[in-house]
Amino acid sequence: MIRLVLADDHTLFAEGVANLLRKESDFEVQGVFNNGLSALRHLEKMQSDIILLDLNMPDMDGIATLKEIKSRRLPVKVIILSMYDEENIFKSCEKEGISAYILKDADPDELIYIIREVFEDRHLLSYQRVLKQVDEDAFYDSYKKKLKLSRREIEILKLIKDGKTNNEIAEELFLSVFTVETHRKNINAKIGAKNLADLIRVALELNL
Amino acid sequence: MIRLVLADDHTLFAEGVANLLRKESDFEVQGVFNNGLSALRHLEKMQSDIILLDLNMPDMDGIATLKEIKSRRLPVKVIILSMYDEENIFKSCEKEGISAYILKDADPDELIYIIREVFEDRHLLSYQRVLKQVDEDAFYDSYKKKLKLSRREIEILKLIKDGKTNNEIAEELFLSVFTVETHRKNINAKIGAKNLADLIRVALELNL
DNA sequence: GGACAAATACAAAGTACTGGGTATTTGGCA
């Protein structure tokens, strides 16, 4: 059973999320609070696995609540729910040790999925992935800036990292194997990779 | 110039380390302190790149000093100097955000090398690597337990991760390329890797 | 001295990747 707590001052939104979460048979929504202080009081007494924490709240905002959770070493994982996809806000939260960062207009299925990932300690925290929650274009633009890779090249690099052969990638993307080979050549050239190890290391370093 | 500070209450040891560091033309030892408080005072006033921090000190021990450095967000990288190679001590420090963890009886060349790596932000923090600083057997045993790999297999996996071909690995280890191929076969079977990409990813994820 | 794992080495056949190109089509933008 995944024991969840929600802290968000937008009542309608919070109830909406809580109702969504209650539909999962293995989720237990222990409480919905509209400020950080109440949420903290709950966490001090109850065993909870995950708190979904809005950033903007009265009495004690999300960041302050997060810091308090961390400084008291409360054994709860923190998922930030945020309106903002700005990198500096993300990085502030990341620095404080969050487990995940979810945009408020992300897909409900994605929310559920990320909660499970966090519970199982296999969620990968990365800004690009946050961007991708609602804006695939922003996701790809982020890599474009970093590596000068096109959208297709990024897709292919991810599959290379996952251990797929050129034939498998061609099948999966409905392309010719020759196309995949040319993309790989171009990716190698852009990244300056001399071999597969270089490609995979770069992909992992970027949390692709 | 790498600006260094040393905090260690064993005077002779500290002077020994400081003298070693002063031999490097690009190292500047700004101060040697025998307790955490003095070191902190220094760091508040001076720009330093790296502090070498002993764990056991009077007035303020290493962990407390480390936490203070982090909570005040002092812009200095922390290298722990420790007598202990126990994993829980390592993990406590890792959690607080250290850049490196060096055993006190590690090789002097290794100390110098790690300082440079830290300064250039390319040191990889991992418990296995700490073990290897003085006890290669412990290093290999650690992977043996995790992956059931023999010493030679680990060596070869590391070189695969570095992008070397079978021929290059054979040359480097003074082996026949056939031997390397057989070892690879065995590594693949033990790890459950389907291909080179899988091998590289596992090696990277384990900080090999 | 025997058992056993590790290490070493060999080899054929097949699959996969790389490096060197070339070429055409498509989509976006000024």
Next chain:
DNA sequence: TGCCAAATACCCAGTACTTTGTATTTGTCC
């Protein structure tokens, strides 16, 4: 409408890896 990047596709020759084995030697341990 033209330009340009992205995307697609093709191809040859070469290198590298994988799969399927087999075999011997060495070192450690009981």
